[in-house]
Amino acid sequence: MADVNEKRLVDRFLQMVQIDSPSSHEREMADYLKKELASLGFEVAEDDAGRDLLQTLGDMRGAETIRFAGNLIARKKGTVQEASPVLFAAHMDTVVSNKGVKASIQDGVIRTDGRTILGADDKAGIAALLEVAQIIQENRLPHGDLEFVFTIAEETGLNGARLLDKKNLRAKFGFVMDSGGPPNVVIGASPTEIDFSIKIYGKAAHSGVNPEDGVSAIAAAGHGLSKVQMGRIDEETTVNIGVIKGGEKTNIVCDYVELWGEVRSRNKEKLSWEIAKIQTAFAMACEKVGARFEMEEQQIYSGFQLTESDEVVQIAFEGARKAGMNPQLAPRGGGSDTNIFNAAGIPCVNLGVGASKDHTVEESVSVKDLVQASQLVLGIVETVVERAGAEVHR
Template sequence: MPIDTQAAKDRLMRFLAIEGVTGKEAAIGRELAAALRESGVPAGAIRLDDANTRIPVPTETGNLIVDLPGRGAMHNHPRIMFMTHMDTVPLCAGAKPKLSGRKIVNAAKTALGGDNRCGCGVLVTLAAELKRQKLDHPPITILFSVREESGLWGARHVKTEDLGSPVMAFNYDGGPASNVSIGAVGADRWQVEIFGRASHAGVAPERGISSTMVLALALADVKAGGWFGKVVKGKRQGTSNVGPVTGGDGRPAGEASNVVTDYVHVRGECRSHDAKFARAITNAYKTAFEKAAKRVKNSDGKTGRVKFKAETDYYPFRMKDSLPVVKRAIEAVSAIGGTPNIRSANGGLDANWIVRHGVPTVTFGAGQNEVHTVDEWINLDEYDRACALALQLARTP
C-alpha cells in the first residue's frame, strides 16, 4: 500500500506554519505531539526530555522523544532510531508557506523553514503510516531535537539512556533523499576579548590603545596567511569565518567615534573534516590576535592585550561503508528507485553528536533547497521520496 502523500503534504504545510526558531521550539513541539496522537501514537509514548536544563543558552523545551514498540515478525529485532531537528534559523520567523505546483515556496521575504520542518513531516508520516498500514517493524525511537541550528545542542545533551539503546540511527536534514551522508565536518568555536585603553580620539589619541586596530591588524594577518574563508594547506582543507563583533555587554564596539575603543569582543569558527587541522586554523587566529595586540602601543609604550578562548563545538566523523547502518541506507535508497550518493557533509549535523554518543548514524535529505536564505523552497517530489525511504528503512530486516 503506498504512502498517503496528500496527508504527508498537509502535515508539512501544517508544520511550516508554526514558528519555532532555534531555542523557541515549544510551539512546534506541541504541534508535533498533537499530530502524532492524531496518527494513532499513544500519548504515553510521547515525552519531552530535560536537555534544555543542561543547554547553556536559553531553550524553551527539551527534545521530543517518541517510543514505538515493535510489531509483528520484527517486534523483537534490535531497536533503531529516526531523528530530525525541530528548530529553524531565526531568518524563518514570519514565514508564509504556499503551494506552487510541486513546490512549496514562501509568500514572505524570510527563509521558509524547510530545514527542518521537512524532517518533522517525514518522521510524523513514518509513525502515521506504520500505524495506518499495520506494518511489521522493529522497536523505533523517534527524536526531534532542539537547537540544532545554534550549535547541535539538543543532540549534544540528550541522555543516551533516554533513547532506548538503538543500534543505528537515520537522520533527516538538508538535500535530496538520495544523499547518504556517512560523515560530516567538525568545528571549533572561538572568541576573543581585545582590551585596549580609552582616550579622547580628538585631543590625545596617542594615549589610547585601540582594540579596533588590534582587530584590524589581526584579521589582515589571518587573511594574508590564507587562514580566512576556504583554507587549503597542502592536502589539508577547511574553512573559517569571523562572526559578530561587539563591545561590552553586547553593545556596539566603540559607542562614540571620538573615543579610542578600549574593548572589542569577537566570535568565529573554524571547520574541517580533520579535527587537527580545524585546531590549526584556530591557532592561526590566536597567534594573529596575540601578535596584533603587541603591535598596537600608546605613547607610554603600553600595548593592548587579548584573551582568546576556543572549544570544539562538534567533532568530525566518517563511518566505514561496511557498517550495517550504511549498508541498510544504501539498500533502502536503491529499493525506492534512487541512486545512493555516498558523501560527507560540509556542515555540522546532529549526527556528529549522536555518533559521538555511540550510535552510528546516516543522514538523508528531505527536499530542502536554498536553506537559510530568502530563496528557500521545498521539492515535494523529493519530500515524498524521503517519506517512502523512511518507511523502507523501518521495514528492512
C-alpha cells in the same frame, strides 16, 4: 513497498509550517507532535531540556511564564522481535520565526511569498517520519522497534540533542532527517567545530588632543585580521570570523575590541593548526601596536567519519535503492544532531529531505523530494526487517 500518500504528506507539511517554532519556543510544535504520535500508536515522553537549557545559559528571568518544551522521545514496539531497534530524528525548531508564513505550491515546489522562511528545515524531515508512521499503521507493515526523537534548539548549537540523555536510547544506530539536498545523498562525514572569542585590550586617549598616548584595539584587530585566511581553506576545513564589536565614540582611541569566530574541519590536525595560526596572528598584531589580547576556545561538537563498510551506511543505501534512488555517500560542512549521536556512540547518518536555501526567505522544498524522503525512511524500515530475517535463517 507501500505507496506514500502525497496529498496527505503535503497537507501535513503545510499544516506544520503554520506552527511557529523558533529555537526555545517549540511548545506548540511539541504539543502537535504528541497528539499526532499518540494517534499513530507511539508512546511519547518529554524531557526537561528546555528548562535545563535556560539554566545552563544562566538566564531564568520570567521563567515562570515560559511554556517550556523538551525533547520528545517516541517509541513504537516492533512486530518483528529479531529486528534491531532503529532511531530516526529531526528537530522541532526553526532558525528564526516564520509567523504569518504564506506557503504555496508552484510547479511542484513549495515556497513562501518571500517574507518569511518556510520552515522545511526541519519540518520536511518531521513530515516524512509521520507519513511513514501512518503508512506502517494503515498497512500493518512489519517493523522493528521504532524510536523517534524530536529535539529542541538544534539551530542554536545542537542544544536539545546535547541535553538529551542518550543512555535512555535503545537503538544501536540511527538516521537524522535534516540534511539539505536530495534524499539520495547520505551524509557520512561532518567536521568538528571550535568556536573562539578574542578580546583585545588597548588604551583610551583623546583622538584629537593626544592620540599618541592611546593604543588602538581596532588597529590591533585590523592587523590581526589581515593575517587570517578566512573562507574555505581546503576541501575539509573552513574559517570564519563573523562578529566584531568595539569602540564607543569617534573621538576616543578605541581601547577594547572583541571578535567571535569559528573553525571547522574534518581533520583534527588541521583544526588545531588553524586555531594556532589565528592565535599567532593576533599575538603578533597586538605586539606591533602595544596592545594585549586573550583568546578563548570552545568545542561546539565533534566530527564523525563513516564509510560504506559501516552498517548504518549500508542500511541507508539499501533503503534508498528500495525507494528507486541511486545513493551517494558525501561529507557536509555543517553540524547537526547527527554529530551529537555519533559522539555518544550511536552511529548515525544525516539524510537529505530536499530543503533548498534553508535559513533564508528563499527557502523551498519540492513535493518530489518530500515523497522520496518518506520512501527512503520506509525503505530503511523494510531493510532492517529483511536483515533480521536473513540473520535468523543464517
